[in-house]
Structures are given as structure tokens and as C-alpha cells.
Amino acid sequence: MPTSVALTTHLLVQLAVVLGACRLAGALLGRLGQPQVVADMIAGFALGPLALGLLAPPVQQAIFPRELELAGATVAHPSAQILHVLGQLGATLFMFLVGLSFDSGGAIRHLRTATTTAVASLAAPLVVGGLLGLALAGGALGIAASDDGWFGPHIPAWQAAWFLGLAVAVSAFPVLARILEETGATRTTVGTVSLACAATDDAVAWMMLAGLMATAGAAAHLGVLAVAGGLAYVAVLIALRPLLRRYARWATEGGDALRPAAVGAALVLLTACAATTEAIGLHAVFGAFVCGMVMPRELTAHLTGRIAPLTTTLLLPLFFASAGLRIVTDTLLDPSGWLVLAAVVLVAVLSKGGVSALVARWSGLSWSQSASVGALLNARGMMELVLIDVALRAGLIGPKLYTVLALMTMVTTFAAAPVFALTRRRWPASPASAAPVAVERVQAAPAGTS
Missing domain, CATH: 1.20.1530.20 (Na+/H+ antiporter like fold)
Incomplete structure (x- = not known):
């Protein structure tokens, strides 16, 4: 189980990636007349299995892990739960x-x-x-x-x-x-x-x-x-x-x-x-x-x-980002x-x-x-x-x-x-x-x- 320090570091990395992707998407889609909120939605979806998970699965899993092996059982990864709670x-x-x-x-x-x-x-x-x-x-x-x-x-x-x-x-x-x-x-x-x-x-x-x-x-x-x-x-x-x-x-x-x-x-x-x-x-x-x-x-x-x-x-x-991770x-x-x-x-x-x-x-x-x-x-x-x-x-x-x-x-x-x-x-x-x-x-x- 990751320590609290590891989870905090992981969350900060996720924040940097999500917010950076949103700013980049906003700069690109703004030229097409899209408001920032639409760019945020597209960026969040792209960070999940829909885009990043298809192009670079190891990178996507490393930044946004969904599951964790614990005592022979598969459970939800704590970082995914933290991301979900903040999203809620x-x-x-x-x-x-x-x-x-x-x-x-x-x-x-x-x-x-x-x-x-x-x-x-x-x-x-x-x-x-x-x-x-x-x-x-x-x-x-x-x-x-x-x-x-x-x-x-x-x-x-x-x-x-x-x-x-x-x-x-x-x-x-x-x-x-x-x-x-x-x-x-x-x-x-x-x-x-x-x-x-x-x-x-x-x-x-x-x-x-x-x-x-x-x-x-x-x-x-x-x-x-x-x-x-x-x-x-x-x-x-x-x-x-x-x-x-x-x-x-x-x-x-x-x-x-x-x-x-x-x-x-x-x-x-x-x-x-x-x-x-x-x-x-x-x-x-x-x-x-x-x-x-x-x-x-x-x-x-x-x-x-x-x-x-x-x-x-x-x-x-x-x-x-949390919503995009649920895409199947x-x-x-x-x-x-x-x-x-x-x-x-x-x-x-x-x-x-x-x-x-x-x-x-x-x-x-x-x-x-x-x-x-x-x-x-x-x-x-x-x-x-x-x-x-x-x-x-x-x-x-x-x-x-x-x-x-x-x-x-x-x-x-x-x-x-x-x-x-x-x-x-x-x-x-x-x-x-x-x-x-x-x-x-x-x-x-x-x-x-x-």
C-alpha cells in the first residue's frame, strides 16, 4: 500500500498533468471558438483509456493507475479514489x-x-x-x-x-x-x-x-x-x-x-x-x-x-479526468x-x-x-x-x-x-x-x- 507521502506526490503529479493538458487543449481549441470548459472536458477524456491509454498504455497506467494488487486481491488504487473524491x-x-x-x-x-x-x-x-x-x-x-x-x-x-x-x-x-x-x-x-x-x-x-x-x-x-x-x-x-x-x-x-x-x-x-x-x-x-x-x-x-x-x-x-478514466x-x-x-x-x-x-x-x-x-x-x-x-x-x-x-x-x-x-x-x-x-x-x- 502506498504511503501518505507517496500518495501526496502522486496527486501533485496528476494535478500537474491534468492542469497542463487543460491549458494546452484550451490554447489549441480556443482557435476553433471553443470555450475553456470544452477544452477541459476533451483533455480529461484524452488522459484516460480513450487516447493516452491507447497511445502509451504504460505512461497512462503509471500516472493514473486504476487498480492495485494487495494480498492477492485486486482493489481500487488509492490515488484513483483520491482523484475521484476531489472530482466529486x-x-x-x-x-x-x-x-x-x-x-x-x-x-x-x-x-x-x-x-x-x-x-x-x-x-x-x-x-x-x-x-x-x-x-x-x-x-x-x-x-x-x-x-x-x-x-x-x-x-x-x-x-x-x-x-x-x-x-x-x-x-x-x-x-x-x-x-x-x-x-x-x-x-x-x-x-x-x-x-x-x-x-x-x-x-x-x-x-x-x-x-x-x-x-x-x-x-x-x-x-x-x-x-x-x-x-x-x-x-x-x-x-x-x-x-x-x-x-x-x-x-x-x-x-x-x-x-x-x-x-x-x-x-x-x-x-x-x-x-x-x-x-x-x-x-x-x-x-x-x-x-x-x-x-x-x-x-x-x-x-x-x-x-x-x-x-x-x-x-x-x-x-x-476521473470521468475519462471510466471510459471502456x-x-x-x-x-x-x-x-x-x-x-x-x-x-x-x-x-x-x-x-x-x-x-x-x-x-x-x-x-x-x-x-x-x-x-x-x-x-x-x-x-x-x-x-x-x-x-x-x-x-x-x-x-x-x-x-x-x-x-x-x-x-x-x-x-x-x-x-x-x-x-x-x-x-x-x-x-x-x-x-x-x-x-x-x-x-x-x-x-x-x-
Whole structure:
């Protein structure tokens, strides 16, 4: 067993490699119009079996060992566990930032377009993705789902359908906000509608996933307790909002500056919330997300400014690296893996991006504006990776489906920025499309996250 000194040295080497790869990828992909967070995701995947493991297996195993022989048994390597835990901390802080950035104002300002597009961009993937999940779980594609690493053992078809529908329904709200911010399109109609749709879809999808995770692989009474505990948790946080408003007034008594102790208090609440939902079987990310949603809005910019830099520059790259290590390259050597990957990508693009674009067009936007909305909502980024990580740890999906969904995430997220840039050139020059609209909170989105 490695000593604590050896593990510390190993972790520092991993940090240097991961952060260096992210900076290099950012410099290269930035020329293609990709935000840094997309480069971080690509770099994290490349450090795993998908690239470095194929090109230089001994180097990849030396830097990122997955297993250790101990007393004649194979166990998880401590360095892999440390990397995973730090990545989970990054995911928890990220979901808190996403909750902080939730904005209902955008939907109100463009009620008809935002509402219809949000409903369609969530409902269509849930239905079409659910049908694909049923087909995969039922062996309609000629694949033994539970016996071949697609879904966990004894997962019923309805849970498989529910999860796959959610997996193609989520959007990368913060990466979407980052693309809009870097292109100066945040305050346009397209920007406001896209942000409102993505925030609404993700909030609903995460609540639905919480219900699914509460019952996946658990006894009936445990599922009921998890759901009841989750509802009680949300109710308690809502009841605490008057106290949180008093906390906000105390935290900003000095004017524009935030009291130093206020950030520490927010982190205490965040970690307590995450630990609570983890203990009741709903996972820490749900607690962090809801905690961010109920925080007073006047604290959004302050807390984001303090928490986001370390989260996005240090912890999230570690999450991406940990996620990349779970890729199973055998999936791509199996013809069935390519068949499922093609089906998932096709369903994801058509049911999310395609339907979103068509409904936005029906709601009054031009074809180019509608295509921009579809391209932005079709990105999945970190939101999808957190979702499939939760499902893999819960035993809902197997390593092969994890691999397929991770690759789908990379494809759809990578395509978002160039497709948006291409369609934006064709936006009509009219006040409705190009003039800024009032957006109070989207600039408080966690810049640099996905």
C-alpha cells in the first residue's frame, strides 16, 4: 500500500498533468471558438483509456493507475479514489453554482417562446430517448442490455427508459451561458430564450432524476424513505428562506463587498445540504443544486465570484479526468457499441436540438435564430457527465452505456459553439433579434463551467 507521502506526490503529479493538458487543449481549441470548459472536458477524456491509454498504455497506467494488487486481491488504487473524491467535490460545488444561476426572469420576459420551447425541448427527448431505452433494455437492438454492460443487473425496463430519456434531455446550462457571454449574445432574444429553456429543463430533469435514483436498485421501503426525505429536505430549505434573507443582509452590510465570514457560512450550509441528501440516498449533487436555488439572489454574484474560480480551474478538470478514466474502450471495439452510439447521438440531436429549433421557429423566431437555439440547447457538457456518474455509481447503468453517453456528450458539446457561430451570422438585423433585452442574472452564471 502506498504511503501518505507517496500518495501526496502522486496527486501533485496528476494535478500537474491534468492542469497542463487543460491549458494546452484550451490554447489549441480556443482557435476553433471553443470555450475553456470544452477544452477541459476533451483533455480529461484524452488522459484516460480513450487516447493516452491507447497511445502509451504504460505512461497512462503509471500516472493514473486504476487498480492495485494487495494480498492477492485486486482493489481500487488509492490515488484513483483520491482523484475521484476531489472530482466529486468539484461536481458538488458546480451543482451549487448551477442552482445559484437558475433564473426564472428570462422565461417571464419571453413567456410564449421560452415556455413552449422549454416544454418541447424536455418532453421530446424524454419520450424519444425513453423509447430507445425500452428498445435497448428489451433487446430490440439485438443486444443483451443487462448482461452486456449497458444497464445494471435487475434494472427494469421502465427505469432504463426513464434514465435514457433524461440523459438526452439535459442541456449544459453554464456552457451555454459561457458561449453566449464570449460572443456578446447574452442579452439578445436568442440568448435569453436559450438560457431560460436550459435552466428550466435542467431543474425539472434533476428533480426527475432524484426520484429515479431514490428507487433504482433499492427496496421499495427504502425508495419511499428517500423520496419522503427528499421532499422534507426541500420543504426545510424553503422554510429557511426568511433566515437566509437575514443572512444575505448581514453578509452584505458593508455595501458591495461581502463579509469574509459569509463565504464560510455558505460553504457550511452547502456541505451540510450535500451530506444530507447523500445520506438519504439522493446523492450530494441534488442537495447542492437545491441549496443554490434557494440562496438569496443578491448573493449570487458574490458567491459565484468566490467559489467559481477554484472550482472551474482546479476541481472540475479533476472531475473530467476521473470521468475519462471510466471510459471502456472495449465498447468501441464491439459493433454493438457503435450501433448504440450512433442511435444515441441521432436521438439526442434530433429530439433535443431539432425539436427545440422547430418549436422556436413556430414561436416566432427566424430560422437562423431557431437553429442557434437548437445548437445551444443540444450541448450537454458537465451536466450530462454528472448525471451519468450518479447513475453509474448507483448501479443503474453499466460501463458500456456510460462510455456511449460520455462520447455523445463530447460530440454534442463540441458542436455547439461552431454551429452557433455559423447560424448567428444569418440572424436578421432587427430589434427583436439583435437588440439587447433586460437580463438581470444571467451574467452571474458560473463562467467557465459546463
